[in-house]
Amino acid sequence: MDKCIGCHTCSVSCKNVWTSRRGAEYMWWNNVETKPGAGYPLTWEDQERYRGGWEVSGGSLRLKLLKGPGKIRTLANIFFQPNLPTIDDYYEPFTYDYQNLFNAPAGDDQPTARPRSLITGEFMEKIALGPNWDDDMGGSPLYAANDPNLKGLSESQKEMLTKFHKLFFFYLPRICNHCLNPACVASCPSGAIYKRGEDGIVLIDQDTCRAWRFCVSACPYKKPYYNWANGKSEKCIFCYPRTETGQANACAHACTGRIRFVGVLFYDADRIEEVAKTPDERLVDAMRDIVLDPNDPRVIEEARKQGIDENWIVAAQNSPSYNLFKKWRIAMPNHPEFRTLPMNFYVPPLSPVLHNAKAENGGTFDSESMEFFNSIDKMRIPVRYLANMLSAGNEQVVIESLKKQMAVRLWVRQQRVGDIGDSAAKAALSAVGLTPEEAFEIYKLVSLGTFQERFVIPETHRETMTTVDPRLMYEKRGTVGFGSKKQELVSRQW
């Protein structure tokens, strides 16, 4: 996340490929949020409001949405959902009346292009919200101050939100997490949403979707979207037509900062429920436990027994995700406390630690003291904030990652510039349990990583699929993103 510059290239490539259709204008399957910020849709992280995700109650795992009578509640609320966000929590999609610039009759004033709603087609008085409305608004009292991740921060830390020279913000790129324990799937009364056995992509079967919209409410990340024009829910499809053929998905491919990595993880599906019930402080470790070591001969043998193809095993062994998340332990999931076991992992940002001003002058870091590790808890971005966002409040997990990143920086700087001192750099590495070889591997992947190293995506074996006709294949997979293929006989019927 250190290197995300908030350029939205990922969002735009996704939008151009998948959601530039009627009813989908407001959807951003991939979006990049400024943090601290209210996010998209507004305050999506606040599950007191939306009741997304899971909770452990009486020793069993239960959808938060199903408070009280359990699954019956889903059916009781089928006519009206109290926790559903509306279009106003996202934004009303609009265009501008550009034609007026050309067609306006001659007059004394410059013609203007007034905003026009893409839903009703009527002119809008004013645009109240739009895509990335709070982009870069790090210190905004309206947006940043309402970030649900700020809970548990000290007053002085909160003060940094409003003091211009102490301000911090960074970017959080978000797509569907394709969770191991997806709440959207678990909430669908029609059974239209499913996880694909072969690659774990979560899809919505458009023919079976009956517009109940429980997925929208249940997903704590608010990544299924309701298409108001055709009455179907849609979500990120992980660009499956691309990944099935071994190509990187559009958002990851387009990333200008080259900070996205895509790889295969093997996991133990029998343990999902147990891991999802783990108490908050051990959640990230439990998630790392459920991911299996693809080099372990027993894992390889079991994978073969399960019919996993050789190219998938090789891909898992070269998986950048495995290295970042489990082997090096520097990446972590977003909001694991929602207990869906999300499968996108973020490397927490180091923030501007190398701040010039000395501590006594009001700066947060004294660059001459070389006390890099001790300064981590004095960083601009409070560790508490990152822990709320990435580790269910466990600060140790975040600090471990930050220290490792810092140690790798020191070590590489010693190799390239040589002003740290060999023993100091080595000491920094050993303090976090890294060998110089591992440090070099980390550096090589995250700084120099080639396309082939960042995206290790095995091809799906289509010849073993139930249908081999590619056209039928997409049909069988549901057609989100492709739009309705059928012509209506008598206008719209539903």
Added chain:
Amino acid sequence: MDNVLFGVMPYILLMTAIVGAIWRFRSNKYTWSSQSSQFLENKTLFFGSFPWHYGIITILLGHILGLFIPKSIVLWNSVPLRLYVLELTALALGFLALFGLLALIYRRLTNSRVKAVTSGWDVLVLIILLIQVVTGIGNAILYRWGSNWYVATAVPWMWSVLKLQPNVDLVANLPLITKTHIFNALLFIGLIPFSRLAHFVVINPYKYLVRPYQVVRWYRKGGPTVNIVSYK
């Protein structure tokens, strides 16, 4: 006239419903649902959808109950107090449904976002439903103790229709308002496959109560057919 309305039309409209449903489900399963507009407007919808659905579903179940266990209904009604309880409950639910329906109609007419997703079919459905609820409440108020005479007139007529020996005499002498109620119900049935009413025949959700939380699908030939994740 009565012969056409209550002797022939039931068959035409029932056939329309059945053939239409099969045709639409097979050719265009994609559209078999009701398009929700809660995403566009949810404040008025709360006052419309909840009372409407709970009111009308209970009343509909009452009608169906009368069709299948007419004798028990008459037996229940033999004590006046029980008759009053039944009739008053039904009337109250009728008003609840009417209130909800009026809220929904108001919402469709006034909210520009909802108007943007309203089709001609939706308007037709609302008109038919309004006629149905108003005539139903009219029946209950003007011709009291409908739960008793429903069993003696419309129920045997419905059975005669279902047994392919339509006995139009059973309903021919009913008041106009009741006849409207009955014929309008037939129109409603005929409309089901061609409008958003299709959502009325969605039987999937019951499965939700018994299936495991998670659903996994495999594309692989000979792959596992059962879920690998089985907790409920």
